Amino acid sequence: MNRRELLLSAGAGTLLLATPQAGAMIQRRPRPRGPGVYVQELPTASPIAGLPTSTALFIGAFSSTLGTGAIGRCSNTNAPAGFDRAQGPVDDFFAQGGSDLVLVQAGADKDGVPDHAAALAGLARDGVPDFNLLLLVGAAEHLAGDPARLSRLYAGGARLARQHFAQLLVEAPDNAPDYAVWRSLLGLNDPDIAAWAPWLTDANGVLTPPGAAIAGLIARTDAAEGVWQAPAGLNATLNGFTARDLPTSRLEAMNQANINAIRPLQGAATVWGARTLSDNTEWRYLPVRRLVRWTEASLTAATANYLFETSNQALWETIERDVTDFLTGLWREGALSGATPREGFWVRCGLGQTMTATDIQTNTVRVQVGLAVLRPAEFIVFDLEFQTAS
Structure with a gap:
């Protein structure tokens, strides 16, 4: 089977993906620079680059004509x-600082309700543009009476x-009696x-679900400070x-239920929480989860650089160097803890560290990465696995 597989595991979950084959690296011929002088241009792997972090994908009833x-x-x-019909969410x-938005139409089902599930199934089957933030526009309103x-x-x-x-953004009820329930x-x-409440009041006095504005705020925070920064606090105004x-x-009850509160502070609607809807303490905070997943995505994409290389000591050292350079950049920007x-x-x-002799024979390369996202003593660990050419 001529394909490359990537195994990512973090915390309690493990995900197996098959990624498309990349083009072969080109060997260029020496070019003459003078009598008897030649310069050999050797192929080198591209440096690892961080992927986008804040492209939003909105699924909703946005059209009266499209399917x-x-x-x-x-x-x-x-x-x-x-x-x-998309202008409001757009x-x-x-308005909050978003820069890249993809809209997907969800037509009405037999009951006249936007069929988000059908749109999701179509995207899973036919493919979807890359995205980082997902919002099911109108779902909380139309299905409030059908919790199942x-x-x-x-x-x-x-x-x-x-x-x-990516991250799914949920609009919690405007005034639930008990958010834990x-x-x-x-x-x-x-x-x-991750979920936010209560709903917002716009300039015309209309009560508005906060999801689209929250997506824009996250994009604004990413652009200004980085994906590792919480989209919350006094600067997180809507x-x-x-x-x-x-x-x-x-507010205390919302915090205990991991619902991110929106509060009126300094005359503005301000987001005052950045938690996920997970009871796993490792993934409690939204910027921690998003940073680790974005790092996984960026390193996953970078494995294309090594697809047609031979799995040997030279390749392992190259991978370690490239990943180290990428993570050092993150550390310098303040994304990771530690004084060094x-x-x-x-x-x-390498062999004896992350790989066995069987892995070498099957051209399987395994990379293990630890990130001190919370504090230097706590590392979040994930594994990368891919296959090189035979």
Whole structure:
């Protein structure tokens, strides 16, 4: 089987992906530079580059004419042709600092409700543009009275997000009596889902679900500070919106249920939480989960550099060097803990460290990476596995 496989594991989950084959590296011939002088241009692996972090994918009833699965991309506040009902979410996203948005049409089902599930199934079957943030626009409103269906929908959205190293953004109810009960009812315990409440009031006094604005805020935070920064705090304001004040007891209950509260602070609607809907303490915080998943995605993409290389000591040292250079850059930007790079991460690749003799015979390369995201004493570990040419 002529393909490359990548095995990623972090925390409690393990994911096996097959990635497309990359083109072969080109050997260039020596070029004369003068009498008797030749310069040999040797092929080298491209340095590892970080992938985008904040492309948003919105699925919703955005068109009166397009069928389920229609896709449109916009990089400004103008909705694509045919997406005549998308302007509200599009405006909310870009008003907060979003820069790259993909829209997917979810047509109505037999009950007249937007069929997000059908759109998700189509994307899983036919492919989807790369994305980092997923929002099921209108799902919380249309399925509020059907928690079983909403639970299945969110589970499907989380699966798609996980396959793309992305995050599902959920709009929690505006005023749930008990958010812990709401979470339990929907079975939401997943590090790739995060939820926000209460809903926002726009400049016209209309109550608006916060998801599109939150996606724009996350994009703005990524661009200004990095994917490892929490989209919360006094700078995490939602332009053009107001939020109602909540009693301390309600805020404490939301925090215990891992619902990210939106509060009126300094005259602006301000996000005051950055947690995932996971009870696993390792993945409790949104920037930790997103940083690790983005690092996995970036290193996954970089394995194409080594696909046609022979699995030997020289390749293992090259991989260690390239990954170390990439992670050192993250450490210098403040993404990782530690006073030195050695305290912030480690990389292992080689026979007797991450591989066996059988791995060498089957051209399987295994790389292990540890990241000190929380503090130097705590490393989050994940493994990379891929196959080189025979």
